[in-house]
Amino acid sequence: MTAWDPAFLATPPLTEGEDRLPPSHKLFALRTLPLGEIKAVGFDMDHTLARYKSPEIDELAFKKAARLLVRDRGYSPWLLEIDFDPDFAVRGLVLDGLRGNLLKLNRERQVVRACHGSRAMTRAEMEAVYGRRRLSTAAKGFRNIDTLFEIPESHLYARLVDGLDQGILKAGNYLELFQDVRWAIDTAHRNGEMKAEILQHRDFFIPHDPQLALALDRLKRSDKKLFLLTNSDWTFTDGVLGHLLNGQDEARPHWLGYFDLVVVSSRKPDFFLETPEPHPLEGHPRCFSGGNAPWLETLLGAQGEEVLYAGDHIYGDVLRSKKNASWRTLLLVPELERELRLLEAKALDLRELYRLETARRRTLRRASVLQDQLRRNRARRHVLGQRLSSEAMQALDQEATQLAASAETLQRRAEVQFLELEDLRRSVEAAFNPTWGPMFRDRDELTRFADQIQQFACAYTGRIGNLYMYDPLSTVYAPLPVLPHERRL
Numbered sequence: 001m002t003a004w005d006p007a008f009l010a011t012p013p014l015t016e017g018e019d020r021l022p023p024s025h026k027l028f029a030l031r032t033l034p035l036g037e038i039k040a041v042g043f044d045m046d047h048t049l050a051r052y053k054s055p056e057i058d059e060l061a062f063k064k065a066a067r068l069l070v071r072d073r074g075y076s077p078w079l080l081e082i083d084f085d086p087d088f089a090v091r092g093l094v095l096d097g098l099r100g101n102l103l104k105l106n107r108e109r110q111v112v113r114a115c116h117g118s119r120a121m122t123r124a125e126m127e128a129v130y131g132r133r134r135l136s137t138a139a140k141g142f143r144n145i146d147t148l149f150e151i152p153e154s155h156l157y158a159r160l161v162d163g164l165d166q167g168i169l170k171a172g173n174y175l176e177l178f179q180d181v182r183w184a185i186d187t188a189h190r191n192g193e194m195k196a197e198i199l200q201h202r203d204f205f206i207p208h209d210p211q212l213a214l215a216l217d218r219l220k221r222s223d224k225k226l227f228l229l230t231n232s233d234w235t236f237t238d239g240v241l242g243h244l245l246n247g248q249d250e251a252r253p254h255w256l257g258y259f260d261l262v263v264v265s266s267r268k269p270d271f272f273l274e275t276p277e278p279h280p281l282e283g284h285p286r287c288f289s290g291g292n293a294p295w296l297e298t299l300l301g302a303q304g305e306e307v308l309y310a311g312d313h314i315y316g317d318v319l320r321s322k323k324n325a326s327w328r329t330l331l332l333v334p335e336l337e338r339e340l341r342l343l344e345a346k347a348l349d350l351r352e353l354y355r356l357e358t359a360r361r362r363t364l365r366r367a368s369v370l371q372d373q374l375r376r377n378r379a380r381r382h383v384l385g386q387r388l389s390s391e392a393m394q395a396l397d398q399e400a401t402q403l404a405a406s407a408e409t410l411q412r413r414a415e416v417q418f419l420e421l422e423d424l425r426r427s428v429e430a431a432f433n434p435t436w437g438p439m440f441r442d443r444d445e446l447t448r449f450a451d452q453i454q455q456f457a458c459a460y461t462g463r464i465g466n467l468y469m470y471d472p473l474s475t476v477y478a479p480l481p482v483l484p485h486e487r488r489l
Helices: 006-010 012-016 056-073 077-081 123-130 148-165 174-190 193-200 212-220 234-245 293-300 314-325 336-345 347-387 390-432 448-456 464-469
Strands: 040-043 094-096 101-105 111-116 142-144 225-229 261-264 287-289 307-311 328-332 459-461
Touching: 056 077, 056 148, 056 174, 056 193, 077 148, 094 148, 101 148, 111 123, 148 174, 174 193, 193 234, 212 225, 212 234, 212 464, 225 293, 234 261, 261 293, 293 314, 307 314, 314 328, 314 448, 328 448, 336 347, 336 390, 347 390, 459 464
Parallel strands: 040 225, 040 307, 225 261, 261 287, 307 328, 328 459
Antiparallel strands: 094 101, 094 142, 101 111
């Protein structure tokens, strides 16, 4: 059976609507996405069309970068003995290369969690260094960990900081370590060794998604123009997509048959900021190296919101394509599937967290009312003073005593509720990541990563294959926006 077999189109998810889809197969719209108005759909390759096996791909980058530091920069062989920890870093963090710290920020860009090297910092340590001010991550020494490629970089830097603090390494400062790690990771990706190993063992590093070819085919048959826009070079792109798509459909034996236009070595985000000339690839019609967004739109016959682009990089793929080209955007979040599983597994605990927090806030509001009444009582006694009879003053004093006692009782109850809440919260957040908690929130706040998704992505999902579940001419609706004062309407 091939993607052309109409039996594929009779699957229940396609006929019963997206509400019947399991969460892991959904597109989560932040802005209503009218797929019927889309003329061209584009895709990044790495961590988008191709989902690399994790943590194996991260460990490969970590080990190769460590070897480069030892071989070419004279670092201690101690570095080669370190094992990669796949749970140490998550996407959305910020690396502070000046101070040797890794940071989790809330939507206000305030530090809510931090590690110095691989050691978790206390609240007092974070306050001493960063206070509660908004951080500008564009300042010198900061690096946003926005892609999955940067996860091994974060762990390697943290372990180098450990080595410097312990006297094992002889670097001048944390910034020098930061710069060396950037060089090593970039070199590991660019010198060809890592790509060659991935292609040599592509069955191990690049798992198949059985719905990928079906999703692309369904879009093609709906008269969408499909294009590939990747920073990877031609050789690596051909090897990866050949592994994923060749032979998946009798009508399209070669992966190029799925795409109307292919752009490799695109230099995103500069692709959306500059206008370099594209270079045709000899022997491959409709394939180019480099180029720019206006040129691409001309070839596609689509522009602005008629183009939907899917990628995993919040800055290079989503922010720039939206702000500079006005394209609609689909952010790929491969980690989403795990987060959804944990949300389901912890559903009872999460409901209990909500109940406890609601009860605590109600208790604090009641205590606040009593404290306000107590202040008014004392003010009345002070202002009226000598004009009150002894009986009236005694009554006010008795009322004040009762108000103070009741308020104190409620405060103690709120403290007990807080401790119970914190114990449960720590347990729930540790299930997501023992150091950083969930990717999308911290306590009651959205994270910087979640805020960026809300600002720049039209929708997000876990894998490209999920597009197969949607009619390419339908509309994916975002939740209706509701302000607090509208909730009772």
